Amino acid sequence: MAEPMGLRERKKRQTAMRIYRTAIALFADKGFDAVSVQEIADASEVSKMTVFNYFGTKEDLVFKPMEEHFSDPTRAVRDRVPGESAVGAVRRQFLEMIETRDPSTGLNPEPFARRIREVVMATPVLRERAYVANERGARELADVLAEETGDRTLALIAAATLNVTRTALVEEHHRRLDAGETPDQVAADAAERARHAFDLVEKGLKGYAVKA
Numbered sequence: 001m002a003e004p005m006g007l008r009e010r011k012k013r014q015t016a017m018r019i020y021r022t023a024i025a026l027f028a029d030k031g032f033d034a035v036s037v038q039e040i041a042d043a044s045e046v047s048k049m050t051v052f053n054y055f056g057t058k059e060d061l062v063f064k065p066m067e068e069h070f071s072d073p074t075r076a077v078r079d080r081v082p083g084e085s086a087v088g089a090v091r092r093q094f095l096e097m098i099e100t101r102d103p104s105t106g107l108n109p110e111p112f113a114r115r116i117r118e119v120v121m122a123t124p125v126l127r128e129r130a131y132v133a134n135e136r137g138a139r140e141l142a143d144v145l146a147e148e149t150g151d152r153t154l155a156l157i158a159a160a161t162l163n164v165t166r167t168a169l170v171e172e173h174h175r176r177l178d179a180g181e182t183p184d185q186v187a188a189d190a191a192e193r194a195r196h197a198f199d200l201v202e203k204g205l206k207g208y209a210v211k212a
Contacts, residue, residue, distance in 0.1 A: 016054045019040065025115070063130075073163060074144055083210065
């Protein structure tokens with residue numbers, strides 16, 4: 001009898017997560033360039049082909065599970081309710097992510113998320129990919145706004161502003177963590193800082209892209 005699809009999918013996710021965590025641990029300990037895919041496969045107790053089946057490339061071992069977060073602002077704006085502005089949607093989503101301590105905000109207390117960032121920041125090719133992914137996310141947001149408003153130039157300006165605001169807030173979280181504060185200490189006033197930042201943005205984009 002074939003296994004139920006739910007069980008099969010759970011096992012696949014568990015295998016992918018085991019490979020992912022093993023890869024990040026090895027990259028953090030030895031450096032991204034010093035670790036081979038074969039070494040990751042051996043440590044994960046799978047074949048090298050299995051690693052590539054799940055992740056495609058060595059860089060994907062770092063980025064694939066988290067790349068969707070670069071499109072978070074686009075999803076927030078695209079799915080917002082009537083009467084909500086683009087700024088309001090991105091602010092609401094970011095505040096929800098702060099409240100849940102989403103790892104992408106830097107506020108999750110588990111050290112694993114910090115190790116991923118350390119690997120990226122220590123590896124030029126990964127830093128470049130992060131930059132490209134971030135820019136692609138901003139372009140996706142601009143496409144949504146341009147389609148709604150009909151003004152491509154203002155859409156690009158608004159998307160860049162919203163994207164850099166989120167990035168700056170996350171970078172501030174990491175700066176404080178690097179300086180020795182705990183995730184709880186940084187999270188204590190994270191929502192207040194985010195509200196203030198988006199309030200500043202809203203003054204410049206007030207009334208822009210309010211969904212009909």
